[in-house]
Amino acid sequence: MKNVLDVVDLTLEELNDLISTASDIIDNPEKYSEKCKGKKLATLFYEPSTRTRLSFTAAMMELGGNVLGFSEASSSSAMKGESVADTAKIVSCYADIIAMRSPIEGAPLVAALNASIPVINAGDGGHCHPTQTLGDLLTIHRELGRMNEYVIGFCGDLKYGRTVHSFINAISKYKNIKIYLISPEELKIPNYVKHEVLNKNNIEYIETTNLDEAIPNLDVLYMTRIQQERFSDIDEYNRLKNSYILTIDKLTNAKNDLVIMHPLPRVNEISVKVDDDPRACYFKQALYGKYMRMALILKLLDETKNNPKKESRIDYSNVKINEYKCTNPKCISQVEQELDHIFKCVDEKNKIYRCIYCEKKA
């Protein structure tokens, strides 16, 4: 593990190893308080964040290390037109590890290809948010007490919600998980998640618009925000924004040990009155995110200590270079004009190619 760009790159063994380390940090924090002494984490945040940036900062501080970086693009030389590749090379001179959040999909991959230090994707547009997913897995482990054999409902924006897509990918590696996909018709889970993740891994799932009917069956309820920033049509956002609001009344028929999760921030989709219910785990979930980021920093620094990171390379097997053009306006290959448009074959039988940066289909 040289970088963490997408949770699908992690094996089940690596996921379980990170969960185990994060749990040990929770139980024995003093053991870890100087593990990163003398090390520096660069937080390169080109998009707003409260939890991810501050929990990365707190994580490094609790490991005895230091943090440098910026929290908005306007305070970096990106404003002068500096590329992500050049930024990664420069930051490699000053820090030992990078956590990057960007609205540009694929930016952390380009950073990883150019940095000589590990890069962690702290969220790239609507594409991936692997550290959220890792914290979510730790929440399941600590709050539900098992990683296999449970029923989980995802509710809200299942179309644009990157946390949901990443989380479904991760839990598909575990056994006997049944999923309820609860959303308005307009915000249903994309077909590629159904075909390439759920069907491929034989995961049982039910699509519904009705939260009330689904809730009594659930061991875990994962609420999500309808994300205004992902909509191009504001009227559609206004029509859908109040689709689901979890109230105390709605929990009447829920299990007593239901685990209620939410990646946060919330707007109004969970009533604040639910916060005092013992089933509400979303603030603990944010705390677990910090412990998981500690585990991840330790793991990546440990691996580079034993085997210094050389520049990563694209795997050029089964790719087409500049034969297709990525049409996603948020993809880094659209934003940084000198990058090649590279598409990788993800399905030999059906000849499906996806952009290596943002995964848009050719």
Ligand code: CP
């Ligand atoms: N959940 C999450 O990523 O929150 P922030 O955007 O505040 O980092």
